Amino acid sequence: MIAEGGLAALWLAAALAALQLVLGIMGVRSGRTDLLAAVRPVAVVQGVLTLIAFVALIWLFVTVDLSVALVAANDASTKPLLYKFAGTWGNHEGSMLMWVTILGVAGGAVAILERRLNERTLIATLAAQAAIGLGFYAFLLFASNPFARLNPAPVEGQGLNPLLQDPGLAFHPPTLYLGYVGLSVAFSFAVGALVTRDVGAAFARAMRPWVLGAWILLTLGITAGSYWAYYELGWGGWWFWDPVENASLMPWLAATALLHSVTVLATREGLRAWTVMLAVVAFSMSMVGTFLVRSGILTSVHAFAVDPKRGTFILALLAIYIGGALALFGLRVGTVREGSRFDAVSREGSLVINNLLLSAILGIVLVGTLYPLIAESVTGEKLSVGPPYFNSAAGPLALILVAVMAAGPVMRWRRDDLKAVARRIALPVLVAALALLAVILLAPGIRILPLLGLVAAAGVGLASLAPLWKRNLRRTPLFIWGMVISHLGIAVSMAGMAAESAFTRETLVATQVGATHKVGPYIVRLDDVQPIAGPNYTAIEATITARRGEGGEPMILKPETRSFPSPQTETNEAAIKTVLDGQLYIVVGKPDDQGRWQLRAWWKPFVTFIWLGGALVAFGGFLAMVGRIRREIRHAPPPEFI
Amino acid sequence: MKAKNQRLILAGLAIVAIIGAALLAMSALKDQAAYFYTPTDAKRDHVETGRAVRLGGMVQGGSIKREADGVTIRFIVTDNVETIPVTFKGIVPDLFKENSGVVAEGKFQPDGSFVADNILAKHDERYMPPQVAGEMHKTESLKK
Numbered sequence: 001m002i003a004e005g006g007l008a009a010l011w012l013a014a015a016l017a018a019l020q021l022v023l024g025i026m027g028v029r030s031g032r033t034d035l036l037a038a039v040r041p042v043a044v045v046q047g048v049l050t051l052i053a054f055v056a057l058i059w060l061f062v063t064v065d066l067s068v069a070l071v072a073a074n075d076a077s078t079k080p081l082l083y084k085f086a087g088t089w090g091n092h093e094g095s096m097l098m099w100v101t102i103l104g105v106a107g108g109a110v111a112i113l114e115r116r117l118n119e120r121t122l123i124a125t126l127a128a129q130a131a132i133g134l135g136f137y138a139f140l141l142f143a144s145n146p147f148a149r150l151n152p153a154p155v156e157g158q159g160l161n162p163l164l165q166d167p168g169l170a171f172h173p174p175t176l177y178l179g180y181v182g183l184s185v186a187f188s189f190a191v192g193a194l195v196t197r198d199v200g201a202a203f204a205r206a207m208r209p210w211v212l213g214a215w216i217l218l219t220l221g222i223t224a225g226s227y228w229a230y231y232e233l234g235w236g237g238w239w240f241w242d243p244v245e246n247a248s249l250m251p252w253l254a255a256t257a258l259l260h261s262v263t264v265l266a267t268r269e270g271l272r273a274w275t276v277m278l279a280v281v282a283f284s285m286s287m288v289g290t291f292l293v294r295s296g297i298l299t300s301v302h303a304f305a306v307d308p309k310r311g312t313f314i315l316a317l318l319a320i321y322i323g324g325a326l327a328l329f330g331l332r333v334g335t336v337r338e339g340s341r342f343d344a345v346s347r348e349g350s351l352v353i354n355n356l357l358l359s360a361i362l363g364i365v366l367v368g369t370l371y372p373l374i375a376e377s378v379t380g381e382k383l384s385v386g387p388p389y390f391n392s393a394a395g396p397l398a399l400i401l402v403a404v405m406a407a408g409p410v411m412r413w414r415r416d417d418l419k420a421v422a423r424r425i426a427l428p429v430l431v432a433a434l435a436l437l438a439v440i441l442l443a444p445g446i447r448i449l450p451l452l453g454l455v456a457a458a459g460v461g462l463a464s465l466a467p468l469w470k471r472n473l474r475r476t477p478l479f480i481w482g483m484v485i486s487h488l489g490i491a492v493s494m495a496g497m498a499a500e501s502a503f504t505r506e507t508l509v510a511t512q513v514g515a516t517h518k519v520g521p522y523i524v525r526l527d528d529v530q531p532i533a534g535p536n537y538t539a540i541e542a543t544i545t546a547r548r549g550e551g552g553e554p555m556i557l558k559p560e561t562r563s564f565p566s567p568q569t570e571t572n573e574a575a576i577k578t579v580l581d582g583q584l585y586i587v588v589g590k591p592d593d594q595g596r597w598q599l600r601a602w603w604k605p606f607v608t609f610i611w612l613g614g615a616l617v618a619f620g621g622f623l624a625m626v627g628r629i630r631r632e633i634r635h636a637p638p639p640e641f642i
Numbered sequence: 643m644k645a646k647n648q649r650l651i652l653a654g655l656a657i658v659a660i661i662g663a664a665l666l667a668m669s670a671l672k673d674q675a676a677y678f679y680t681p682t683d684a685k686r687d688h689v690e691t692g693r694a695v696r697l698g699g700m701v702q703g704g705s706i707k708r709e710a711d712g713v714t715i716r717f718i719v720t721d722n723v724e725t726i727p728v729t730f731k732g733i734v735p736d737l738f739k740e741n742s743g744v745v746a747e748g749k750f751q752p753d754g755s756f757v758a759d760n761i762l763a764k765h766d767e768r769y770m771p772p773q774v775a776g777e778m779h780k781t782e783s784l785k786k
Contacts, residue, residue, distance in 0.1 A: 235760065274652075344651075352652065352655070356655060356656060356659040357659070359660070359663075360662065360663035360666075361663075363663045363664065363667065364667045367664075367671070368667070371671060385671065385677055386677040386678075386694070386696065387694075388670075388693075388694050389670045389677070392670050393666045397666070508713050508731060508732055509711075509712070510711060510713050569737075570737070572735075587733060588733075589733035590733075592712050594712070596712045598713055598733045600732060600733050
C-alpha cells in the first residue's frame with residue numbers, strides 16, 4: 001500500500017502544480033487578489049505531497065519491499081542500512097523523484113518565506129516554478145515511475161553497484177541536486193521578474209540567497225565528488241574531466257558568475273539584463289547536467305540509465321524551458337531599465353571581466369562535453385574529448401581569472417584609479433614574484449602550469465586578505481569575511497593542485513612479504529596479506545608499515561581488494577594516510593605465481609589542500625549567507641506570517 | 643562615457659570574449675578531438691607519436707604476457723580487424739581480462755606499438771565504451 005500511496009501523492013502533487021500554474025497565470029494577468037492569494041498555499045501543499053512520495057520510497061527501500069521493481073533492482077536485504085537508505089537515490093527513478101521533491105519543497109519554502117518581493121512578481125515566480133515542476137512530474141509519471149510493482153516479487157534484490165556503496169556517495173547526489181534545484185528557483189525568479197518587468201534590486205536580493213545556497217551546495221558536491229573519485233577509484237587522480245563531473249562543474253561556473261553579478265545588481269543596480277541572462281544560463285546548465293547524467297547517452301561511472309526514450313524526454317524539457325526563457329528574455333530585455341553606470345576601472349568592471357572569463361570557461365567546458373554527442377549525431381562518428389583539450393583550453397583562462405580575483409576586491413565601486421589599485425596590490429604581486437623565484441630555485445625543471453599555479457596561489461592567497469587591511473576585524477561585516485575566506489580557499493585549492501601535480505612521487509613494484517620500498521620520503525614494508533570478510537563482501541587485506549626515513553614513527557596502512565557477490569564486482573580500496581604535508585596513498589593488486597604482490601604507492605605532497613580549499617570556499621559562502629540574512633532581519637520590518 | 647556607449651562596449655567585450663573562447667576551444671579541439679582510437683582508426687590515421695590519446699578495443703584472447711618484474715604486462719588490443727600491441731606498467735583494474743573491453747590511455751610509439759599509463763576497464767559487466775561497442779558492431783556485421 002505504501003507504494004500506491006506514494007504514487008497517489010505524486011499524482012496529486014502534479015495536479016497541484018498544474019493548478020498553481022493556471023492560477024498564477026490568471027492571477028498575474030487579471031491582478032485579482034483572490035487568485036493571487038490562492039497560489040501560495042497551493043505551492044506549500046504541493047511541496048508537502050512530494051515529500052510524502054519521497055518518504056514513501058525511502059520507506060520501501062529501508063524495508064526492502066521486493067514487490068516494487070525499483071527496490072528489487074537496486075536494493076538487497078544484506079545491504080548495510082545506510083546504503084538501503086541512500087540506495088533510494090542511487091538509481092535513475094529514485095534520483096529523479098528526489099529532484100522533484102527538492103523542487104516542490106523549495107517552491108513551498110519560497111511561498112512561505114519570500115516577503116520582500118512585489119506580490120505579482122512572486123506569484124509569477126511560483127507559476128514558473130510550477131511549470132518546471134510539471135515537466136519533471138510528467139517525466140516521472142510517464143517515463144520513470146519509481147513505484148511500479150514487480151510480479152512475482154523476487155526472493156532477493158540485485159543490490160547496489162559496490163562503487164556506489166560509500167558514505168561519500170550516499171550524501172553526494174543530494175548535495176548536487178539541492179544545488180541544481182536552487183538554481184531552478186533563481187531561474188523562476190528571473191522569469192517572474194521578466195514577466196512583470198520588475199528587474200531590480202529587490203528581485204536581486206530575493207534571488208541572492210537561493211543562488212548563494214545553490215552555489216555553496218554545488219561547491220561542496222564537486223569537492224566531495226572529487227575526493228570520492230580520488231580515494232574510491234584507486235587511480236590517485238582527483239579530476240578526470242568526466243562528462244558527469246563536467247555536468248556539475250558547468251552549473252557551478254554559471255552560478256559563480258551569477259553570484260557575482262547578482263551582487264552588482266543588488267547593491268549597485270547595475271548589470272540588470274546580464275544578471276537575468278545568467279540566471280537563465282545557470283538553470284540551463286543544471287538542466288544540461290541532468291540531461292547528461294540521466295539520459296543514458298553517456299557511458300560513465302555515474303550514469304545508470306540506458307534508455308533513449310528518457311533522453312528524448314529530458315531533451316524536450318530542456319528545449320522547452322531554455323527556449324521559452326530565452327524567448328521571453330528576448331521579448332522583454334528591451335524593457336529592462338538601464339542599470340547604473342560605472343567606469344571600466346572599478347569593482348563593477350572587474351566583476352564584468354570575472355563574468356566574461358567564467359562564461360568563456362563555461363563555453364569551453366560545454367563545447368568539450370557536448371561536441372562528441374553532437375558529432376556523433378551529425379556524422380555518426382564516435383569520438384571523445386579528453387583532459388588535454390580541457391587543460392589546454394580552460395587552464396590559461398583560469399589563470400587570468402585568478403589574477404582578476406586578486407585585484408577585484410580591492411577596487412572601489414563605480415570608479416577607481418588604476419595607480420591606486422596598483423599600489424594596493426603591490427605587496428601580493430611582490431610576494432608572487434618572490435614565490436616565482438623560490439620555486440625556480442628550489443624545484444628546477446618544474447612544468448609551466450604547476451609553476452604558474454604555485455605563484456598565483458601565493459599572490460592570490462595574500463591578495464584575498466587585502467580587503468581586511470586596516471579594518472576593525474570585529475566589526476567587519478560577515479559577508480566580507482565570507483568573500484575573503486572563499487577567495488583564500490581558491491588559493492589554497494590551487495596550491496594543492498599545483499603541488500600535487502608537480503611533486504607527486506610514485507613507486508610501482510611486485511613485492512614479497514617482508515620486503516621494503518621507498519616512495520618519496522617514506523619507506524614502506526609489506527608485512528602481511530590476509531583474507532577478511534565484510535558485511536556484504538569478502539576481501540584480501542594487506543598490512544603495510546610505512547616510516548618516514550629509517551627512524552620514523554611506524555604508520556600502519558591496510559589497503560584491500562574487495563569482491564562483491566551481488567552484483568558480482570571487485571573494487572580496490574586504497575589505504576590513505578594523511579599527514580601534515582601530504583598523503584601517502586597505497587593500492588594493492590593481485591598476487592603473481594612467485595608469491596609477489598603488486599603494490600602501487602604514491603606520496604602526494606599537500607594534496608589535501610585541494611579539498612580543504614573547496615571546503616573553505618563553501619564555508620566562505622556560508623558566512624556570506626548568514627551575514628546577508630542577519631542584515632536583512634535587522635533592517636526589515638518584522639514579517640507578517642501567513 | 644555615455645550610457646549607450648557603455649552598453650555597446652560591454653556587449654562588444656562579451657562578443658570578443660565569446661569569440662576568443664570559441665577560437666581557443668576550436669583550436670584545442672582540432673588537436674584533441676580525435677582522442678579516442680580503435681586499432682583500425684590508429685592504423686588508418688597514423689596517429690603522431692607522443693600525443694596523449696585513448697586506445698580502445700578488446701583484449702585479444704591469449705595475448706596477456708607478464709614481465710619478470712611483476713608489474714609490466716603486454717597484451718594486444720584488437721577490434722577484430724587490426725591489432726595493436728600495448729605495454730602497461732601498473733596494477734590492472736579488476737575487470738581487465740582477455741576477450742573483454744578495454745580502454746588504454748597513453749601514447750603511440752614510433753614502432754606502432756602503444757605504451758599505456760592508465761588502463762580503464764569497464765566498471766561492471768554491462769559497461770562497454772560506446773566507441774568500442776560501435777566498432778565491434780560494425781566489424782561483426784561486416785563479417786556476416
